[in-house]
Amino acid sequence: LADKRDDFPDRLSGGQQQRVAIVRALAMRPDLLLLDEITSALDPELVAEVLDVIRELAAAGMTMVIATHEMGFARDIADRVCFLDGGVVAEEGPPARIFSEPREARTRQFLDRIIRAGRL
Incomplete structure (x- = not known):
């Protein structure tokens, strides 16, 4: 998303907005990440983008509680x-x-x- 760093949220897709929200949460360096239906409002084509981010976090050892x-x-x-x-x-x-x-x-x-x- 580096190419979107100067864009306002209304210029981001739903998947991009979700990924930005996850990054903002991670900036706090949490021990645990709570995710509640993070794909529910997304266009089906964008769901994979967000799930890929979560897979990467899991592979990196992030502890998560996910409602999905x-x-x-x-x-x-x-x-x-x-x-x-x-x-x-x-x-x-x-x-x-x-x-x-x-x-x-x-x-x-x-x-x-x-x-x-x-x-x-």
């Missing part, structure tokens, strides 16, 4: 997954188990719907 509906991304990047239902943790564990052998009926129901919708 990007299930494939969560499965691939997470060390632990928590499935929330009505604001309550219904199930938590390693992604391999949660996504392939969920123990809770509500988690199974959610994943079945996501799979049927082609989102996983």
